[in-house]
Amino acid sequence: MNLPENTPPAVPFTSQPITPQSTPPIEHLPDGYDSAAPVTGKVRLEAAWGSTEGDEDLTVSDTPAPISDGQIFKQQYKQWNGELNPRWMRNWAILRHHLLGVFKKGHRPWGMPIRLYLLVVFIASLSDVGMTLLSGLIGDSGLHSIWGVSRDNLYGHVLGFFPRNMLYYPVVAALLVGGVISEDRQHGTSALYFSRPITRFDYVGMKFLSVAIIQALIILVTLALYYFAEIATMGRGWAWIIDTFPMFLATVLSALLLIFTYTSIGLSLSSVSKGKFFPGIALLSIVLGTKVLAFIVSNLFDREILYLISPYDCLAHVGQAIIGTQPTYDQYSWTWSLASIVAMNAIALYVLSTRVSSMEVTRE
Amino acid sequence: MQDDLIIKTTNLTKSYGPHVALNKLNLSVPKGATGLLGPNGAGKSTFLKTILGLIQTTEGEGTVLGLDIRTQGDAIRSRIGYMPEYDCLNPDMEAIHQVRYSGELLGMNPTVALARAHETLQYVGLGEQRYRNIGSYSTGMKQATKLACALVHDPELIIADEPSNGLDIAARNYMIETLTNAVKTGNRSVLMASHLMDDVERVCDNFILLHKGKLAAQGRIEDLKGFDREIEIHVWGGASRLEELMISRGMNVRREGRVMRILHEQEDTTSLILRCAADVGAQIRRMHEYEASLEDLFLSIMENLGYEVKSSEDLLASPSLARKVDAPEHMGGGSA
Numbered sequence: 028m029n030l031p032e033n034t035p036p037a038v039p040f041t042s043q044p045i046t047p048q049s050t051p052p053i054e055h056l057p058d059g060y061d062s063a064a065p066v067t068g069k070v071r072l073e074a075a076w077g078s079t080e081g082d083e084d085l086t087v088s089d090t091p092a093p094i095s096d097g098q099i100f101k102q103q104y105k106q107w108n109g110e111l112n113p114r115w116m117r118n119w120a121i122l123r124h125h126l127l128g129v130f131k132k133g134h135r136p137w138g139m140p141i142r143l144y145l146l147v148v149f150i151a152s153l154s155d156v157g158m159t160l161l162s163g164l165i166g167d168s169g170l171h172s173i174w175g176v177s178r179d180n181l182y183g184h185v186l187g188f189f190p191r192n193m194l195y196y197p198v199v200a201a202l203l204v205g206g207v208i209s210e211d212r213q214h215g216t217s218a219l220y221f222s223r224p225i226t227r228f229d230y231v232g233m234k235f236l237s238v239a240i241i242q243a244l245i246i247l248v249t250l251a252l253y254y255f256a257e258i259a260t261m262g263r264g265w266a267w268i269i270d271t272f273p274m275f276l277a278t279v280l281s282a283l284l285l286i287f288t289y290t291s292i293g294l295s296l297s298s299v300s301k302g303k304f305f306p307g308i309a310l311l312s313i314v315l316g317t318k319v320l321a322f323i324v325s326n327l328f329d330r331e332i333l334y335l336i337s338p339y340d341c342l343a344h345v346g347q348a349i350i351g352t353q354p355t356y357d358q359y360s361w362t363w364s365l366a367s368i369v370a371m372n373a374i375a376l377y378v379l380s381t382r383v384s385s386m387e388v389t390r391e
Numbered sequence: 392m393q394d395d396l397i398i399k400t401t402n403l404t405k406s407y408g409p410h411v412a413l414n415k416l417n418l419s420v421p422k423g424a425t426g427l428l429g430p431n432g433a434g435k436s437t438f439l440k441t442i443l444g445l446i447q448t449t450e451g452e453g454t455v456l457g458l459d460i461r462t463q464g465d466a467i468r469s470r471i472g473y474m475p476e477y478d479c480l481n482p483d484m485e486a487i488h489q490v491r492y493s494g495e496l497l498g499m500n501p502t503v504a505l506a507r508a509h510e511t512l513q514y515v516g517l518g519e520q521r522y523r524n525i526g527s528y529s530t531g532m533k534q535a536t537k538l539a540c541a542l543v544h545d546p547e548l549i550i551a552d553e554p555s556n557g558l559d560i561a562a563r564n565y566m567i568e569t570l571t572n573a574v575k576t577g578n579r580s581v582l583m584a585s586h587l588m589d590d591v592e593r594v595c596d597n598f599i600l601l602h603k604g605k606l607a608a609q610g611r612i613e614d615l616k617g618f619d620r621e622i623e624i625h626v627w628g629g630a631s632r633l634e635e636l637m638i639s640r641g642m643n644v645r646r647e648g649r650v651m652r653i654l655h656e657q658e659d660t661t662s663l664i665l666r667c668a669a670d671v672g673a674q675i676r677r678m679h680e681y682e683a684s685l686e687d688l689f690l691s692i693m694e695n696l697g698y699e700v701k702s703s704e705d706l707l708a709s710p711s712l713a714r715k716v717d718a719p720e721h722m723g724g725g726s727a
Contacts, residue, residue, distance in 0.1 A: 102514060102516070102568070102569065102572055103514070103576070104572055104573050104577030104579075105510050105514065105545075106545050107507055107510075107544065107545035108545075109499065109500075109503055109544075111497055111498035111499060111544065112499070112500065113498060114498075116495075116498045117495070117496055117497070117498050120496055120498075120501075121496070123501075124492055124495070132488075133485070134488070134492075135481075136483040136484055214478060214481055214482065215475065215477045215479040216481055217479075218475040219479050219480075219492075219540065222468060222471075222475065223496045223497050224464075224465035224466070224468045224469050224497065224498070225496060226465075388443065388473070388475065
C-alpha cells in the first residue's frame, strides 16, 4: 500500500476550532498520555501527527486559481550557427573597445572629465601648430623664429618640461591608466576576458596598445601636424624636408620612448590596484616627484646623478642626445639614462606580467 | 556512448605545492545538464579552471567536447559559455553593449555580436531593459546579463557557477527555467555548480559530487534517489513497541517521535509494516513513500565522508541511525 505524499489527513479540515466532542473516541491512548490527563482536541491532534505546528488553527484553505493574463513573453532559445573569427579579431575587439570608448558610447566608458581633459590637452598641444600657421600667414619672421620647426622646438613639443611634461602628458597617462586594468579586478571583468580564448599576453598587449595609441594621438599627431604646418605655411621644399626629416624622426622616436615608458609604469601600477585613484596618483608621483627630488639634490649638492631615478629626466636626457639639442645633464653620459629607462621599463613590465598572470577567472 | 560525453577526465590531478586540489579525478559527464556539487574547498573552482584549459594539470588528462584540456584551451573556451559566480560586468556599460563585447571577445563580428546580444538579452528576459546601465540593475538582472554573456555565441556547453546566487524566489525560478529551457529546447549542455540542491535537482539530470579534491559520487540524480527509498509512517499509539518489533523482524527503521522511516527493501515491506502495527496494536495514521531530496542525500553523503553539516531540514539527524547513502560503485562511488 503506497500512499501518495499528500494523502489527506484522517480528520477533515473545518473552519471551526476543533473541540473534544468533535474527535472520535479512542480505545488506546498513545504513549506518554495517561487516562488522568485532560483530554483536549489539541493534545490528541498533537499525539496523532507528532507536531505542534499548524494544528491549532485548522481552517478550510481555499486558494483561488490563478487568473491567466495570457502569455506575452514566450521564452525561446535561438541557436546561432555563425563562425567565430580568429585571434586577430578578438584582439581588435579589445583595442577597439578601449579606443572607441573615448569618442562614442557603447564601448569602454571613459569618464567625461577624462574625455574633456584629453580634448583640452590635444588643443593645447596644437599651440605650436597654431603659432606656426599664424607666423606663416602674417609673414612675421620673428614670430616664426620662436615657434617654427627647429631642433629645440621639436624637442620642446615632446619633452619640454613646462607645460607639456608637467601638466599635459603625465596627467593624460595617469588618467588613462587609472582604471584600465584595475577596473577588471574591481568589477571582476577579468573573468569575461579569460573565460574566452584571450591569452594574458593578448589582454595586456591590447590594453597597452590602446592606452599608448590614445597618448600617441595627442603627442605624435600634434607633432606631425606641427611639422606639416611648417611645410605648408612656409612653402618648404624637398631640400628642407631631407634636411630636417631625421630630426623629426628622432623626435618621433623620443615620443615613442616617452609613451612606452609612461604606459608601462602606469599599467604596472594599475595592475597592482583595484581602484582608479592610486595608479594615477602614483604615476604622477613617480614622474614628477622624482624630478623634484633630483632637482633639489642637484641644486643643493651639485650632484645630478639622482636624475637617473627620474623617468622624465632620463627620457629628456636621451631625447636631447638623439634629437641633437643642447644637453642639460652634464655630469654623466646619456647612455646611463638609456640604461635607466630600460631598467625602469623592465621592472614595470615584470610587475605587469606577474600581476596579470595572477588574475583569476573564478574569483578575484 | 563516447560521443555523448562532454567532459571526460582520467586520473586528473592538480597540486599547488603540497596541497592537492584535485586528486586522480575520473569523470565522465554526459550531454545534458549536470550538477557540480561539493562543500567549500572540494575542488570545484579548480576543476572548472582545469576544464576551461586555464591551468596546467599536474597529472592525468581530460577532454572537453572532445578537445584536450592541456593543449586546446583556446578552442575549448570558444565553445563554452562560462557564467562566473561573482560579478563580471562593467556597471557603467549598458547591458546590450556588455553582451555585444562578450561576443566580440570570442571573435564575433561586431554587427553579428550586436544582433546576437539583442536575441540573448530577449531570451533571458531583459529585452526591455537592455539599454540600461548595468549599475542600475538588480542582482537578478545582473545574473541574467551574465547568462546572456555566456550564451551570446550559442555555446555547446554552458558552465554556470552558482547561477541563482543572491536571487529572490521569483528571480531564482526564472533563472532555473531559463537554464532548463536552454537544455530542453536549445539542446545545450549545462554544467551547474551550486550549493542550492533544489536548483540542481530542478535543472540537472546528473550530478558530480566532489569532496576534498576526490570524486565522492557521480551519476543520475534519479538513480541516487531511487536506490534507497523509504516508507514514512505516522504512528499513533505504541510507536516504541512498533519500532522494536520492526527492528526485530529485520527492518531498517529510523524514528523521530511518532514519525518513522523504514527502508523500502522488499516488495512486501508495506505489508510487513502493517502486520507489525496490527501485532502491537499501533495505529498508522499516514503512510507514504518518502523520496529524499538531493539535499538530504548530500548531507548524508557528507556525513559519511566526515564532513559535519547541520541543517534544519535534516529531520532524522541522529548520527547513530543516519543511513548510508554512498553512491554505488557503478555510479563512481563506494570507495570514498
